[in-house]
Amino acid sequence: MSRVLYLAHRIPYPPNKGDKIRSYNTIRHLAQNHEVDLICLADDRRDLKHRKELSALCRKVAVLPLNTFKAKVNGVCSFLKGATISERYFYRRRFQRIFNAWTRETPYDAVICFSSPMAQYLLEDDFIATKGGSMRLVMDFCDVDSEKWVQYAAKHGPLPGMVFRREGMRLLDYERRINRLFDHSIFVSEKEAALFKGRCRDARNISVVPNGVDCDYFHDGASFRASAPRDPTLMFAGAMDYYANVEGVSWFCRAVLPAVSRTLPGTVFNIVGSNPNASVRALAEKDGVNVTGFVEDIRPWYREADLCVIPLRIARGVQNKVLEAMAMGKAVVATPQAVEGIGARDGEHVVVADTAERFAASVSSLMASPEARTTLGRAARLYVEREYTWAGNIRKIRTMVS
Missing domain, CATH: 3.40.50.2000 (Glycogen Phosphorylase B;)
Structure with missing residues (x-):
């Protein structure tokens, strides 16, 4: 049974919004044949209570609260220093410490990052250079997030539009870097995959894994x-x-x-x-x-x-x-x-x-x-x-x- 470490920017429970639905169902189906450990953030403190539901699927679960006000401040500071808003918005030192400890203790066969900001935890301390070769690294981009910022820019005035366009450009550079470092890059549709390939001509190891729907639950009974x-x-x-x-x-x-x-x-x-x-x-x-x-x-x-x-x-x-x-x-x-x-x-x-x-x-x-x-x-x-x-x-x- 393979051991998988799953990193998510938002707790995958309850599965009541797009990203949480995808991450929850990925974990649920992987757990049938793999040993899954989970580290995730919770931007709503009411979701902290759902650790027990995830513990029923995963061997180990760490859920860390995310203070959204502090996250926004960190994101703005990151942007002013020439980096992306997205990375530092979702960065927690405690998350990094847990990641470092678990990867020292457990010989994982694979690490899956859900959403591009989670890749930053693998970029610290030369992790990929020293340990990445012994495990498969999978990035579930889902969507091309950098393109969302471009869309936001078109809907806002000159100043926020400028910020959003710049964030889109920086995030695209970051996404391109991740694609070069990871073994697999996943997108949710052929159109998203084609968009990324068009933006990154040297893109490699691209796969498409569509979303699903629980037809037993969602039915007009x-x-x-x-x-x-x-x-x-x-x-x-x-x-x-x-x-x-x-x-x-x-x-x-x-x-x-x-x-x-x-x-x-x-x-x-x-x-x-x-x-x-x-x-x-x-x-x-x-x-x-x-x-x-x-x-x-x-x-x-x-x-x-x-x-x-x-x-x-x-x-x-x-x-x-x-x-x-x-x-x-x-x-x-x-x-x-x-x-x-x-x-x-x-x-x-x-x-x-x-x-x-x-x-x-x-x-x-x-x-x-x-x-x-x-x-x-x-x-x-x-x-x-x-x-x-x-x-x-x-x-x-x-x-x-x-």
């Missing part, structure tokens, strides 16, 4: 079905302190929902997800908009929805929120950015709309036809059952660490 809604009901699910989600629902409420409501009076838009920031909470003041905050079980909200909308205009890779909605058998209307890594066909598995006008028209058209929604939802469910199982997708990572 009649025994769980909520009562039929009285009004036309739309839904978006996601962490509501994440900029891309906040920007997306704000745009939808401003540019799309009024047109839908004129066609379908009484339309309800449920924004379901943890930690809604002030701008998201303010959306609840609009007619028909409901902001839930954290929910224990998201499935009843999916079942109550007539239609799921994914209005992301900033997105990379494979969006778990799209896969979950499809697994629930829901008709989905999404922007091109939200589905570009999934491979679903427009009009067959989802409906893709690239402008506010087309988005509103697509929503209104589907809401007027229960048969069309049912047909689209069934095709969506069959598609994710065929293409997006965790067990099948994680098999490739197993071969990298065995």
Whole structure:
């Protein structure tokens, strides 16, 4: 049984947001055939209690709290010194000490880093030069993070835009360095892999491991079905302190929902997800908009929805929120950015709309036809059952660490 050390920038439990869903399921499936140790950060102290759930999967678990205020200060200081914000934001000396101690004590067969800032712990004290050759080094980039900063720059004013563009450039240099040092570099989709290869002409050992969805958990079972809604009901699910989600629902409420409501009076838009920031909470003041905050079980909200909308205009890779909605058998209307890594066909598995006008028209058209929604939802469910199982997708990572 191979021994694997897994480093994550955010505790992989509960699996209720994109990065945590991917890291949790990777660990869950690796643990079936490998001995896994985990070191991770927790930027929400409420998540510290979940160490016991991870201990059921892992031989050893270390969860370290991350003070986000101090992390931001460290990130800014790092940027002013010519490095990236991202690295020092996620750096903890105690994390480094635990990593050093565990790698001295245990002859790991492989180290997996989830998210590029975790690689910095391997760059200290010549670790790769002295010990890296005896173990396989795997970087799960997931998305091309440097490209996200470029997208952020386009959405902000001159000064923050300049900072974000510079961060993107520096982070790309850092990602290129990691790719040269690690044995395997993983991306979540062929498009993300192609983007990285285009940015780094000398990229090597690139693999694609898509996300998955737990189709046994996410299903539109009649025994769980909520009562039929009285009004036309739309839904978006996601962490509501994440900029891309906040920007997306704000745009939808401003540019799309009024047109839908004129066609379908009484339309309800449920924004379901943890930690809604002030701008998201303010959306609840609009007619028909409901902001839930954290929910224990998201499935009843999916079942109550007539239609799921994914209005992301900033997105990379494979969006778990799209896969979950499809697994629930829901008709989905999404922007091109939200589905570009999934491979679903427009009009067959989802409906893709690239402008506010087309988005509103697509929503209104589907809401007027229960048969069309049912047909689209069934095709969506069959598609994710065929293409997006965790067990099948994680098999490739197993071969990298065995």
